[in-house]
Amino acid sequence: MSLPAPRRVGDVLLCVDGISLSFGGIQALSGVCFDVHEREIRAVIGPNGAGKSSMLNVINGVYTPQQGSITYRGEAFEQMNPQRAARMGIARTFQSLALFKGMSVLDNLMAGRNLRMRAGILAQALRIGPAEREELEHRAVVERIIDFLEIQPWRRQPVGRLPYGLQKRVDLGRALALEPKLLLLDEPMAGMNSEEKQDMSRFILDVNDEFGTTIVLIEHDMGVVMDLSDRIVVLDYGRKIGDGSPEQIRTSQRVINAYLGVAH
Amino acid sequence: MIQLDGQRSLANLQLGRLRRQWPVLALAVALLAGLAAPLATRAAAPGFFLEVLLAGLMSGVLYALVALGFVLIYKSSGVFNFAQGAMVLFAALTTARLAERMPLALAFLVALGLMIVFAWLVERLVLRPLVNQDPVVLLMATLGISFFLDGFGQIVWGNDIYKIDLGLPKEPMIVAQQTFDGGVLVSREDLAAAGIAGALVLALALFFRHTAIGRALRAVADDHQAAQSIGIPLNRIWVIVWSVAGFVALVAGLVWGSKLGVQFSLSEIALKALPVVILGGLTSVPGAILGGLIIGVGEKMAEIFLSPVLSSVFGMAGGGIEDWFAYVLALLFLLVRPEGLFGERHIDRV
Numbered sequence: 001m002s003l004p005a006p007r008r009v010g011d012v013l014l015c016v017d018g019i020s021l022s023f024g025g026i027q028a029l030s031g032v033c034f035d036v037h038e039r040e041i042r043a044v045i046g047p048n049g050a051g052k053s054s055m056l057n058v059i060n061g062v063y064t065p066q067q068g069s070i071t072y073r074g075e076a077f078e079q080m081n082p083q084r085a086a087r088m089g090i091a092r093t094f095q096s097l098a099l100f101k102g103m104s105v106l107d108n109l110m111a112g113r114n115l116r117m118r119a120g121i122l123a124q125a126l127r128i129g130p131a132e133r134e135e136l137e138h139r140a141v142v143e144r145i146i147d148f149l150e151i152q153p154w155r156r157q158p159v160g161r162l163p164y165g166l167q168k169r170v171d172l173g174r175a176l177a178l179e180p181k182l183l184l185l186d187e188p189m190a191g192m193n194s195e196e197k198q199d200m201s202r203f204i205l206d207v208n209d210e211f212g213t214t215i216v217l218i219e220h221d222m223g224v225v226m227d228l229s230d231r232i233v234v235l236d237y238g239r240k241i242g243d244g245s246p247e248q249i250r251t252s253q254r255v256i257n258a259y260l261g262v263a264h
Numbered sequence: 265m266i267q268l269d270g271q272r273s274l275a276n277l278q279l280g281r282l283r284r285q286w287p288v289l290a291l292a293v294a295l296l297a298g299l300a301a302p303l304a305t306r307a308a309a310p311g312f313f314l315e316v317l318l319a320g321l322m323s324g325v326l327y328a329l330v331a332l333g334f335v336l337i338y339k340s341s342g343v344f345n346f347a348q349g350a351m352v353l354f355a356a357l358t359t360a361r362l363a364e365r366m367p368l369a370l371a372f373l374v375a376l377g378l379m380i381v382f383a384w385l386v387e388r389l390v391l392r393p394l395v396n397q398d399p400v401v402l403l404m405a406t407l408g409i410s411f412f413l414d415g416f417g418q419i420v421w422g423n424d425i426y427k428i429d430l431g432l433p434k435e436p437m438i439v440a441q442q443t444f445d446g447g448v449l450v451s452r453e454d455l456a457a458a459g460i461a462g463a464l465v466l467a468l469a470l471f472f473r474h475t476a477i478g479r480a481l482r483a484v485a486d487d488h489q490a491a492q493s494i495g496i497p498l499n500r501i502w503v504i505v506w507s508v509a510g511f512v513a514l515v516a517g518l519v520w521g522s523k524l525g526v527q528f529s530l531s532e533i534a535l536k537a538l539p540v541v542i543l544g545g546l547t548s549v550p551g552a553i554l555g556g557l558i559i560g561v562g563e564k565m566a567e568i569f570l571s572p573v574l575s576s577v578f579g580m581a582g583g584g585i586e587d588w589f590a591y592v593l594a595l596l597f598l599l600v601r602p603e604g605l606f607g608e609r610h611i612d613r614v
Contacts, residue, residue, distance in 0.1 A: 060493060086495030098490035100483045110476075111483040115495040117476045135476075178494060 009230065010038030012071075013214050014182060019058055019068035021051075021238075028054040029065065029238045036182070041208055041215045043225045045249075046235035047258060052218045053095060055235065056184050059216070060085040060092050072182075086115060091180035093171045095187045095218075101160035105170050108159055109145060112177025113138040145176050149203060165196040172203060176211075183207065185217045189224060197221065201228060226250065234258070311444030316568050317561060322454040324560020325461040329516040330537035331544065331552035332465065333509040338546050339485040340505040341391065343402045347410035349534030351510055353526075354417040355379055356517030360426040360526040368430070372514070379510030382413075387503045414531060425527040428518060432456045457519045464515055465553060468508070472549075481505065485547075539594030545607025554605065563589040 015035040021028045029051045036042045044052050057063045059070065061080030070077045072088060080090075091112075100108050117134060146152055149169050154162055159170050168188060175183055188204065189197045201224055207213050219225050225232065226246040234242035234249060236258040242249050249255055330352060337345040355375055362371035390405050433452040441447035472478040484491045484501045492498060513534075520530060536559070544555025567586040574585075597604065 062489065062492075082489075082492035083495050083497050086493060092493050094490065094493075098487045098493075100486035100490065102486055103479070103482055107479055107482075111479050111491075111496070112494045114476060114480050114483075174490075174494060 009040045012036070013038045013040075013073060014059070014216075015071040016055075016059065017069050017071065019055070019065045019070075021054055021058060021063055021065045027238050029058070029235075031068070032235065032238070032240050033068075034233045034240065034243055036214060036216055038214055039208065039212050040231065041204070041217060041229045043217045043219060043229035043232045044235065045219065045222075045225055045232060046241075049237075050235040051238040052235055053186055054238075056092065056186050056216070056218060060090050060184060086178060089178070089181035090184065091175035091178040091182070092184035093168075093175050093186055093188055095190060097164075097167050097171055099159045099167055099171055099174070102158060104156050105146070105151060105159055105162070105173075106142065106155050108170055109142040109173050109177045110138060112174040113142065115178065141179075142177055145173050148176075148206070149173050165192055165199075168192065168196075168200065169203070172200075172207075176207065179211075180213060182214045182216065185215060185219075187218050187220065189219060189221055197224060204228060311440070311446055311448045314440075314444070314448045315450070316564050318448070318450060319454065320561030320564035321557060322451075322458040322560070323564070324557035325458045325465075326516060326519060326556070327536055327540045327560055328553045328556025329461045329464065329512055329519075330534045331540040331556050332468065332549065333512045333516075334537055334541045335544075335546065335549055335552045336505050336509050336512070338541075339549075340481055341484075341502050342399060342488075343391070343406060344399070344546070345509070346403065346406040347413055348509065348513060348537065349531035350410040350413035350417075351379070351382075351513035352517040352520070352534040353528065353531040354382075354413045354517075355510065355514035356428065356521040356526045356530060357417045357421045357426065359514070359518060360428045360521060361421045363428060368428075372518070375514055376511060379514055380507045383503050383506030383510050386506055387499060391502055392499060410531075414528075418528070423528060425525040426521075428521045428526055430518060430522045432522060453523065457523070460515065460519060464512065468512075469549065477504065536590055539590040541604070542594040543597050543604055545604030548604070548606035551604055551606035559590045559593065562593060 012035045015033075017033050019032045020030045032051070032055060034042075044055060046052050054063060058065050059080070061082045061084065064079040070080060072090070100111060103111070117138065146155055149172065151166060151169055151173065154166060159167055162170065172185070172188065175185075185204070189200050192200065204215060204217070205228065208215055217225075217229065219228075229246060231243070231245055232249045233240060234252075234255050241258055242252045242255045244252070330348060333348045333351070334345060337343055337348075355378075358375040358378055359368075359371045362374055365371075366374075386409065390409065391402075394402055394405055433456065436449050436451045438447040438449055472482060480491070480496045481501060481504065483494075483496055484498060488498065491501075516534070517526070517530060520533065524530070524533075537556075540555040540559050541552060542555075543558060544551025544553070563586045566589045571585055
């Protein structure tokens, strides 16, 4: 599994530099720097409350950091916003599911194509010419994703009624529907059993492999993290305490201390 | 043992559900019985009963229309829009005064345009600066919008009673003369109004189901954060939703205005949409429709059939039930089922 990464990894796609974020008196992130290369799977790990999700929220613009900058595809930003992030090809999934529960699996994924839809309201409502053709094109893309994630049998069901593991897949599917360059996964395997975790790992590797999607992944399961990722960032109390290959992280004394605690 | 526990908890669960829902069931049964009772006792005049039922349904459709405006805005932006009534008045007033100077169709289009401009202004000047504020703050803001719009409308357009002539047929007709003695008197104007409102509700439902924008609106209603993450622009969606609510207000205002005249009290009638959304659930479009119908029918029935009972049994004056029936029903619902018939239950994490 742990292939030597450099073969497929390209240039720097995303670079966060000196990111500091605080909520009132709580310092969620302080001076975090790391970069992500194209086609890389980059894990962000750390104990609870280390600032992992905050980091993801900064990258896709939900939070605006007080300091630091984000460079994405060579362009530097002081702040993002979720919509611009989506337009520039950054998609994400959510730790606690944030699906459109009342809508079918198909509609959830179709909503992910929203940005690419061009036809006017009237044309859509009346289903005339170009609108119809556009809808069909998007449907084709979405159906491919549905096949890929093996969720065909549940296409028409409202996602609110699906079991948890499947909902996680729909969440991934909706993000894929954006055809993202950079995919942010916030604990895609939280609460799954080992079989579901295996499935999800396979999907993540396939996405990375087949579509060349760059992936930033937050995950608690160390086995999964070590297997999947090319490089790992370790956060603790909002600071970066480790950055390197799975091998380096596994043996880093600082990381071990953060996870297991230090004798005083 | 575990199996047994499982079964018991399942039984408990169902019992719990029953316990939670019995007041609603009881209410429904009482309502049905109340509706059926006059039919049983006045078997001689089922035609009259039908007339009352129809009249109730028709005003119910209009309540549903206004309630729809509330639900659309609440669903997509979490704002309880107190200004819906003022929007109804303003839209109707604008059309009525413009129609004095130009053809009605043109006046309608200009008013629609104004409502869209209004939606855009609300998003720019109120919603955007207040984003992420407490719901109470937004509620107060819409209250402010409501006062502003009431006052602004009257400064610009005047505060008399104005007429709108939609060209709806005025003469009532009598149908089913063979089946019922004396037939059933149906107001053609009401019928046309109900037809317009029904068509609008249907059109909105189709719009939400079958267009990409409708899909985006539903997505925003379900989850703001996720909608943003796939690039759905919240601000534009809000403008669209407020525009649609403005359009709904315009239609409701015209239909009502043509019946009662366009006047200040229109915004108070629109307030009856409040009990409707409490009944149907703030987040449910079908709930708004059904709630509107229940309240429309309920208050007419109560007025006609309950008033005599009240006056004969308790020696009360009896009249005017129509004015408070909706609010009492809403109060009952708040006590037993605060989320309404179809609303989402809010389970807050603590």
